[in-house]
Amino acid sequence: MTTTTDRPNSGPRTAKHALLVPLAVLGVMVLFIGLIATLLLFNTKTGALVLAALAAGGVLFSVSLLASRDRLDRGQRFAAVGAGVLPLLVGGLIATSLIGGIDPADQMRNVQPLTVVPEDAPVIAAENSNEFCLPDDAGGCEPTDTWEFTPSEAEETIAYLFDNLEAGVPHNVVLTTLDGSADSPAPGDELVASEVITGPAQEWFVSEAPLDELPEEFYFFCAIHSNMDGVGTLAAAE
Ligand SMILES: [Cu+2]
Numbered sequence: 620m621t622t623t624t625d626r627p628n629s630g631p632r633t634a635k636h637a638l639l640v641p642l643a644v645l646g647v648m649v650l651f652i653g654l655i656a657t658l659l660l661f662n663t664k665t666g667a668l669v670l671a672a673l674a675a676g677g678v679l680f681s682v683s684l685l686a687s688r689d690r691l692d693r694g695q696r697f698a699a700v701g702a703g704v705l706p707l708l709v710g711g712l713i714a715t716s717l718i719g720g721i722d723p724a725d726q727m728r729n730v731q732p733l734t735v736v737p738e739d740a741p742v743i744a745a746e747n748s749n750e751f752c753l754p755d756d757a758g759g760c761e762p763t764d765t766w767e768f769t770p771s772e773a774e775e776t777i778a779y780l781f782d783n784l785e786a787g788v789p790h791n792v793v794l795t796t797l798d799g800s801a802d803s804p805a806p807g808d809e810l811v812a813s814e815v816i817t818g819p820a821q822e823w824f825v826s827e828a829p830l831d832e833l834p835e836e837f838y839f840f841c842a843i844h845s846n847m848d849g850v851g852t853l854a855a856a857e
Contacts, residue, residue: 765851
């Protein structure tokens, strides 16, 4: 084994070093973070998660290897650097479509931003497990077994805001065609069903079903509590 006696870092630290070394470390960190961010943006959500986990693992491995030895032989040095660099290399190849071939629409950089609920969204709410209710201007919620449904002008599919006000209890809203009569309603064919959410929570539910599939009278109920039900009527969009 050879030993070097004149390594630059082992000499006395000059003022120049004191400034340059932290700056260089900072620069490398900025580059590294920028590189990681870019790779994540060009990957799918799953790919980004795997890549982030691999990179974190690689860095941890490198750091622990470096910290546990005074000196590294060539193989160890190779492993330490490789563990840090390999995830970046793989991520880079995926991001540039050299391997994998990700549909650009699935890349994180093209993920749609969170949608904003339109102000004219039809709203239905639940504050207990007996019946739905309609929020009023006073901040309360009026129990109801009817729902006048005025579609939002912004949507061409069946869409509504479900406000689950009941803490710790799951509810959703299912819309079906109406069997039976308005006085004695029964569920017909399912049209759309919003996610089951546990309150307090809201879901702005935008279905794939075109608005013209919603009949003038329809049935609605909660998939968890079938006794929560009612008859909706479709009002013309204003
Ligand atoms: Cu329910």
